[in-house]
Amino acid sequence: MTHWEVSNLLTDYSEGALDRARAAQMAEHLASCEECRAMLDDVQFALRALRTAEDVEPSPWLVRRILQATTGERKPKWVERLPGWMQWALRPQVVYTVSMAVFSLSFILYTSRVNLQAVELRKLNPTTWVYRANSRGHLLVARAEKFYYDLRFVYELESILRQLKQQPSSQPGSPQNPQKPGGGSSDIQSSDVGQLALGSTQDLSAIQFRETTWQRGRRSLTP
Amino acid sequence: MAEDQELVKRCLAGDDAAWETLLTFHHRKIYNLCYRFTGSGTEAEDLTQEVFIKVFQTLRTFDPLQGQFSTWLNRVARNHLVDHYRKVSRDRATASLDDEEEGLHPRAAPSAEPATQVEDRERKELLQAALARLSPDMREVVILRDLQDLDYAEIAQVLGVPEGTVKSRINRGRLELGRILKRMLKKERLE
Numbered sequence A: 001m002t003h004w005e006v007s008n009l010l011t012d013y014s015e016g017a018l019d020r021a022r023a024a025q026m027a028e029h030l031a032s033c034e035e036c037r038a039m040l041d042d043v044q045f046a047l048r049a050l051r052t053a054e055d056v057e058p059s060p061w062l063v064r065r066i067l068q069a070t071t072g073e074r075k076p077k078w079v080e081r082l083p084g085w086m087q088w089a090l091r092p093q094v095v096y097t098v099s100m101a102v103f104s105l106s107f108i109l110y111t112s113r114v115n116l117q118a119v120e121l122r123k124l125n126p127t128t129w130v131y132r133a134n135s136r137g138h139l140l141v142a143r144a145e146k147f148y149y150d151l152r153f154v155y156e157l158e159s160i161l162r163q164l165k166q167q168p169s170s171q172p173g174s175p176q177n178p179q180k181p182g183g184g185s186s187d188i189q190s191s192d193v194g195q196l197a198l199g200s201t202q203d204l205s206a207i208q209f210r211e212t213t214w215q216r217g218r219r220s221l222t223p
Numbered sequence B: 001m002a003e004d005q006e007l008v009k010r011c012l013a014g015d016d017a018a019w020e021t022l023l024t025f026h027h028r029k030i031y032n033l034c035y036r037f038t039g040s041g042t043e044a045e046d047l048t049q050e051v052f053i054k055v056f057q058t059l060r061t062f063d064p065l066q067g068q069f070s071t072w073l074n075r076v077a078r079n080h081l082v083d084h085y086r087k088v089s090r091d092r093a094t095a096s097l098d099d100e101e102e103g104l105h106p107r108a109a110p111s112a113e114p115a116t117q118v119e120d121r122e123r124k125e126l127l128q129a130a131l132a133r134l135s136p137d138m139r140e141v142v143i144l145r146d147l148q149d150l151d152y153a154e155i156a157q158v159l160g161v162p163e164g165t166v167k168s169r170i171n172r173g174r175l176e177l178g179r180i181l182k183r184m185l186k187k188e189r190l191e
């Protein structure tokens, strides 16, 4: 292969578009010719620069500008009438982040019972907040527990009634099946602690799960 | 794409929403093409607008049997750029070499920018300046092939030249661009 032929095939060679025989011939020439190696390096240098070049973004108003110049005045959407920074602030990522921050803050304020109309400097101390949030949180958990047991009591009662209705003509003297009302109630008491522990760990894992999915969602939202 | 053809049909029937969709879908590519030719954001926006006005006026002449809409659009854009350059080069015939040198020395970046961002920007400006130094016929094929991702056949259609010509221009264009880039980098490092 001559220099001239090689110089004409630099692009094909670097794109792998040559058949095997030609590529081999070219490789042979390149191995012995410094001049052609330098040319190949120039081509590959240009390709690297071009391939790492990113697209440039036009301004977001370009489409509207062109529409005005072609199909004529279109009533701008309310979003487009806002100043630039507001349009930026309305991007989904920003809205999501801000609303999460507001939600978290209001939750902390709620649990720590901060009255925004009578804020004292002393009350803004983070340790006070944490303490209040903590005790309030415990109160919430206790209430939830109570509700849970109330509900459980209702269900127990219901199942006992159903059982009684299903077996109205059983022998009055003889013992029923092992799960008698009495046994049931003692069962509640004995398994209370276990149930509570189980319930709370389940709740905790549910919260953790929600947290991780939220974080994952957040990560995928942020570019 | 068949979708484009459908949109064109609707545009010709007077459907403004179809035009907006078509425009939204294609304006970025055309803007990038203009930007690569001019190196200026505002100039590229003006040119993009002019291109689409032309497209709007001549949409009826688009023939789906002769190729894709995007190829036709690129041809309209390219012809507009050529016209624009013919005009501009007449004005610039007397312009001093200083203008061209300016492209070589990007303005000093504000110190607040992180180092990588500065590097990134300098790299971009370097490529743009190198493209500007390429002869027009090589520049356009390199831009169309390597920045706009058109294939050889499409470029041949856009430029109205045989595919072989496109190929050899790309070959020479890349070689020349690589040389210019290397020279510019060497010069920058010496300063």
Ligand SMILES: [Zn+2]
Pocket (backbone or CB within 6 Å): A002, A003, A006, A029, A033, A034, A035, A036, A037
């Ligand atoms: Zn050689």
